[in-house]
Amino acid sequence: MKRNLQQRLEEGPVIVGEGYLFELERRGYLQAGSFVPEVALDNPQALKQAYRDFMNAGSDVVLAFTYNGNREKMRIIGKEELLEPLNRSAIRLAKEVAKEHPVEEALVAGNISNTNIFDPDDPSSKDQVRSIFAEMVQWCKEEGVDFVNGETFYYYEEALIALEEITKQELPAVITFGLMGENILRDGYTVEEACQLLSEKGALVVGMNCFRGPETMQPYLAKIRKSVNGYVGALPIPYRTTEEHPTFFNLPDGACSCHLPTETTFPTALDPLYHNRYELAAWAKEAKDIGIHYIGLCCGASPAMLRAVAEAVGVETINSKYSPNMEKHFLFGSDKTLKKHNVDYRLKA
Structure with missing residues (x-):
């Protein structure tokens, strides 16, 4: 019998594979820069294989790849007419793969994320954000997802709008923040304050994802864990961020001798800055030890990295037979x- 997200969290840990954005760009099916998940329509089999690879590496969740698949992003690339087909296709493909799990059908999560248009001083932007989330969550509901993952928010109020729209559809919500280099959300909240508020307002899981590697995310995870009574999620990037460079947006590569076409190594020259799988496994164990039970990796992650994370917290994956x-x-x-x-x-x- 397929357990829901809360049941799995109670037994813990829940392993979550993300990072499709970078992984599918690396595989040649997505354009860096615009980062719009057209792969759901252009190359559905490639998306299904990415879903499958992360599920077989230990993910309990097949996350529908609709990150950046919102009306604003589709407007920018001139393909708004493909918005609904893209969202529905990504979810349907995820459901197909989830059923392939040989032990217990994986959970399927809908996905909404930072819109990059939210402006705390512009009421019209808030209305636009709400409209964007409302239609995406409605499609999630109609397609029968198990919960909705709202991620990579760097404004508390935008995350709150996401939670409100998910709650309207009576779906469980996972809400995670991407913390920029200022070490505070852009509307002035600390990340632990924001997580505490959203947990109190009904989010099943709150926490952090993306932007930061384990070293610069873990101190904030510890603060969140102390502030929140409910479940906490953690999905760092697998790059060696530092106190001086806490996010991957300005992470330097001192050994690089070539001219980069962008000002920074982000997003297409981060390769030499990876953590190895053993460092990521050590972080996962540390995260579990402080009481985090929704554990995964975000942009840059590979299935082998996720498998190491899962095994470090005691999970035998489908593909553990291929572990080193x-x-x-x-x-x-x-x-x-x-x-x-x-x-x-x-x-x-």
Whole structure:
């Protein structure tokens, strides 16, 4: 029997694979810059495979890839007529993949996110944001998602509008913030204050996602955990952000000798700045130990990274059978049948 999100949270941890935006750009099916998920219509099989890869790596949730799939983004690229078909297709593909899980059908989450048009001093922008969220959540309801994930908000009030529209459709809500380098939300709230308020207003899970790697997200997660009585979510990016450069927007690569076409390594030259999977696994264990039970990774994550995160918190994934095992490696293995001259050579290799 398929458990709902709250039931899974009660038993915990819930593993959540995100990061489709960068992953599908890396695979060649999405344009960096505009970052609009046209793949749901242009290459549905590629999107299904990305869904599948993250689910097999441990994700309990197949998140419908509608991040940036809102009316404003579609207006910018001149394809507003494709808005509803894109949203419905992304959800339907997610539902197809969720049913493939061999143990328990995965949850399907609808997805709304920062609109980049919210202005706390412009009432008309608030009305526009509400309209954007209302239609997307309505499609989520009609397509039968299990909950809606509202993510990457850097204004508390925009996140509140998202929660209100999700609640109107009587769907569970996960709301997470993207914290910019100022270390405070852009309308003046601390992230822990914002999470506490949204939890009190009915969000099932509150927390943080994107923008920050584990090192610069974890201190704020600890504050949120102390401030919130409900469930807390954490989905950092897998890059080595620092106190000096807390987000990936201005993360430098001191070893880069080539000319970059953009001012920063973001978004297409971040490759040398990855955490390895073992560092991410160590973070996941730390997150679980402080009481976070909705755990995943965001932009830049690979399925192998997510699998390491899942295994670190005690989850055996569908593809754990492919987890690293060096026993049979010709240089670094321990199998007694390996050729001795190769094993003896490994320190020189």
